[in-house]
Amino acid sequence: xxxxAGEAGPGTTGGAAMDVPIQPIWAARRRRNQLxxxxxxxxxxxxxxxxxxxxxxxxxxLVYATWISLTDEQLLRVGDFVGLDNYATVLTNDDSxxxxxxxxxxxxVMTTPLFxxxxxxxxxxxxxxxxxxxxxxxxxxxxxxxxxxxxxxxxFVLLNGEFGAVNQLLRAIGIANPPYWFEDPTWAxxxxxxxxxxxxxxxxxxxxxxxxxxxPHLYEAASIDGAGDWAKFRQITLPxxxxxxxxxxxxxxxxxxLVFPATVFVISGGTFRGGPDDSLLFAxxxxxxxxxxxxxxxxxxxxxxxxxxxxxxxxxxxxxxxRRFVYYETQ
Amino acid sequence: xxxxxxxxxxxxxxALDPDRLVPRSRRALRATAVYAALVVLSLFILLPIGWxxxxxxxPDTATIFTFPPEFIPxxxxxxxxxxxxxxxxxxxxxxxVFNTTVLVLANMTGAVVANSLIAYPFARLRFRGRNTxxxxxxxxxxxxxxxxxxxxxxxxxxxxxxxxYLPLVVPSFTGNAFFIFLLRQYMRTIxxxxxxxxxxxxAGYFTIYRRIILPLTAPALTVVAVFTFLGTWNxxxxxxxYLQDPDMFTVAVALATQVSRVGxxxxxxxxxxxLAIIPPLAIYFIAQKKLIGGIAxxxxxx
Numbered sequence: 001x002x003x004x005a006g007e008a009g010p011g012t013t014g015g016a017a018m019d020v021p022i023q024p025i026w027a028a029r030r031r032r033n034q035l036x037x038x039x040x041x042x043x044x045x046x047x048x049x050x051x052x053x054x055x056x057x058x059x060x061x062l063v064y065a066t067w068i069s070l071t072d073e074q075l076l077r078v079g080d081f082v083g084l085d086n087y088a089t090v091l092t093n094d095d096s097x098x099x100x101x102x103x104x105x106x107x108x109v110m111t112t113p114l115f116x117x118x119x120x121x122x123x124x125x126x127x128x129x130x131x132x133x134x135x136x137x138x139x140x141x142x143x144x145x146x147x148x149x150x151x152x153x154x155x156f157v158l159l160n161g162e163f164g165a166v167n168q169l170l171r172a173i174g175i176a177n178p179p180y181w182f183e184d185p186t187w188a189x190x191x192x193x194x195x196x197x198x199x200x201x202x203x204x205x206x207x208x209x210x211x212x213x214x215x216p217h218l219y220e221a222a223s224i225d226g227a228g229d230w231a232k233f234r235q236i237t238l239p240x241x242x243x244x245x246x247x248x249x250x251x252x253x254x255x256x257x258l259v260f261p262a263t264v265f266v267i268s269g270g271t272f273r274g275g276p277d278d279s280l281l282f283a284x285x286x287x288x289x290x291x292x293x294x295x296x297x298x299x300x301x302x303x304x305x306x307x308x309x310x311x312x313x314x315x316x317x318x319x320x321x322x323r324r325f326v327y328y329e330t331q
Numbered sequence: 332x333x334x335x336x337x338x339x340x341x342x343x344x345x346a347l348d349p350d351r352l353v354p355r356s357r358r359a360l361r362a363t364a365v366y367a368a369l370v371v372l373s374l375f376i377l378l379p380i381g382w383x384x385x386x387x388x389x390p391d392t393a394t395i396f397t398f399p400p401e402f403i404p405x406x407x408x409x410x411x412x413x414x415x416x417x418x419x420x421x422x423x424x425x426x427x428v429f430n431t432t433v434l435v436l437a438n439m440t441g442a443v444v445a446n447s448l449i450a451y452p453f454a455r456l457r458f459r460g461r462n463t464x465x466x467x468x469x470x471x472x473x474x475x476x477x478x479x480x481x482x483x484x485x486x487x488x489x490x491x492x493x494x495x496y497l498p499l500v501v502p503s504f505t506g507n508a509f510f511i512f513l514l515r516q517y518m519r520t521i522x523x524x525x526x527x528x529x530x531x532x533x534a535g536y537f538t539i540y541r542r543i544i545l546p547l548t549a550p551a552l553t554v555v556a557v558f559t560f561l562g563t564w565n566x567x568x569x570x571x572x573y574l575q576d577p578d579m580f581t582v583a584v585a586l587a588t589q590v591s592r593v594g595x596x597x598x599x600x601x602x603x604x605x606l607a608i609i610p611p612l613a614i615y616f617i618a619q620k621k622l623i624g625g626i627a628x629x630x631x632x633x
Contacts (some may be wrong), residue, residue: 043456049504050511053469057505060482060484065482066483075488136372142612153586155379156590157601262583301481322422
């Protein structure tokens, strides 16, 4: 960015604009055009870093990605054009891909409703007009600012099957054979969901902002009409909060489809193995494994496009549902 | 927040407060239930962190996995563990901290400068195609991250940036759609009269940006800076794929590779881990109010 350039043009023309009254009308119009041009030039100059990023980090990679997904490109070897072979192989002859899709889908189905209700629940608690709520809000948001790796290491040890603090507590309250969490294919995903719940404050804060934007007079009117808590929640809170809920739904869906937790890397012993028996082989992990472990750039990109397509379908369906369930005040 | 602050005023006013319609005993019961639930949730958040501190202060691995688990340090206070973690042989922790700090500062500079420059014309200047460009900006928020990952990697690889910090820094100097959007919204709330007054005094666009818009956007810029700090400090997969030389590793990458090592000393690892979460925690407590406000505003507007 060259600061001087944006400054010079309009500064001088701006000063000359004082003389406008004694000029013929066409000259004034031309001056106005010059001003507009100067403003436009300045605007594009200000935005030039964005254009550079748009071209080099977005358009070029996107076109390139389309091309290499049609080749057998590898890291150190330029690929040959193979048509749709990668896509065909992924869809018809790749069990691990379908495992990763199944794992990802279970995660979406399991955690989207769980995290959304939990986040809303926490926000409803924090929205009570009682002293000390700021302190609780501060505490509950802490995990959201911590690094994924640090959180992963912490829970990896806490959820250790034999010595972990969690299982020690479970045994103490009489559960003789608690699950071995990250060491057990059945329990690895629930364990990951527990780690996710630990960070629920991140969602709760967004809900909380939505809750605090609901005008209090709605509740006052409802109280005077004798509405109970549940009726108020059902008839006021939910509809008024539906835009926020929808925003979080879209965010959660995209987040869950592209889920890529450092926790899985840590509990897989610092590899892209994807948990015990591939029970946490999320689609993004599978792509990483294909690309950075096996070096199959073309193939990995084809998988990435398919994942994107699946994500678009899910988000599209969510947007279709928006019209029916989301209430916008301006309607 | 504001609702909570208004509550007492309203209550003093009396008649209109809906809570007045609920019997006092039921209100007390409800408050107790809310506090009980929040205390349980807070313990769920704090006990693991307490366990981490307790473990970090223990003298050896044998004392860690004893029953019952300890969530608050009582017996052992081996503060030297933190020194040991920082100076461990073969694990130059201070070096990782330095590396991460360099990346954080570079990214923060990039984010504050680039995003404010890009947001300014969207908020203030008239130019052809502004609406189209703004739609493109919003559309880039929805772009498929996994698809971009591989060609971006190949791009950086082929221009010789693999194994350097460039792929982890340069993109932040080209703006981030989320931050541009956030800053644009904020800049639109600054009164236009200020720009016009400056124009009459002969100021150019850059002067207006530098002298008027930028200082008045400081609260939103703080949010951008804090988010960038947290994002860069906590980033894991970026440094993992682009860095080769262990001497260039960041704290997150170094920790993740340590945990898989055989014979890891858990007390020292927890000390390292605790040290790694101190900077983000400190920033969080300092900038708490703005940060949560920023998240909330992004949330509603999206």
